[in-house]
Amino acid sequence: xxxxxxxxxxxxxxxxxxxxxxxxxxxxxxxxxxxxxxxxxxxxxxxxxxxxxxxxxxxxxxxxxxxxxxxxxxxxxxxxxxxxxxxxxxxxxxxxxxxxxxxxxxxxxxxxxxxxxxxxxxxxxxxxxxxxxxxxxxxxxxxx
Numbered sequence: 368x369x370x371x372x373x374x375x376x377x378x379x380x381x382x383x384x385x386x387x388x389x390x391x392x393x394x395x396x397x398x399x400x401x402x403x404x405x406x407x408x409x410x411x412x413x414x415x416x417x418x419x420x421x422x423x424x425x426x427x428x429x430x431x432x433x434x435x436x437x438x439x440x441x442x443x444x445x446x447x448x449x450x451x452x453x454x455x456x457x458x459x460x461x462x463x464x465x466x467x468x469x470x471x472x473x474x475x476x477x478x479x480x481x482x483x484x485x486x487x488x489x490x491x492x493x494x495x496x497x498x499x500x501x502x503x504x505x506x507x508x509x510x511x
Contacts, residue, residue, distance in 0.1 A: 369506075372503070373429050373430060374426050375502045378422050378495060378499050379495075379496060381418045381421040381422035382492055382499070383496065385417060388417075392410050393405050403479045403482070407481055407484065411484065451510065452502065454502065454510065455498040455499060455502035456498060458497055458498050458501040459494040459495060459497060460498075462493045463490055465490065467487075469490065473486055
């Protein structure tokens with residue numbers, strides 16, 4: 368597995384875990400009451416920071432393990448890696464556009480900040496996750 372693919376897998380794992388943890392924490396904090404009453408922003412902030420840090424740590428540890436097995440190829444990247452990264456970015460961007468439209472719509476109807484922020488949060492998460500899935504598929508099946 369090449370360097371960029373390992374980073375993609377690290378991002379996928381961290382995104383999935385972070386989104387799951389966020390949903391669980393917010394639902395528990397609501398305790399059956401309205402979600403808009405939950406103080407969501409500190410949980411969201413720590414989830415984002417934790418996801419970034421977790422992805423970095425996982426990538427470093429995975430890279431160290433890969434470096435022991437193949438010291439010459441641990442950080443190598445080529446033209447194919449760049450093309451696959453572009454593909455993942457394009458696929459992920461589509462979901463960011465959808466989330467952005469959702470946020471604009473929620474703002475237009477003067478929805479609660481909870482719903483606006485969560486729409487954007489899950490738009491980012493979905494964008495990263497679906498873009499990462501597209502990259503993994505491209506690594507496994509090729510760009511054709």
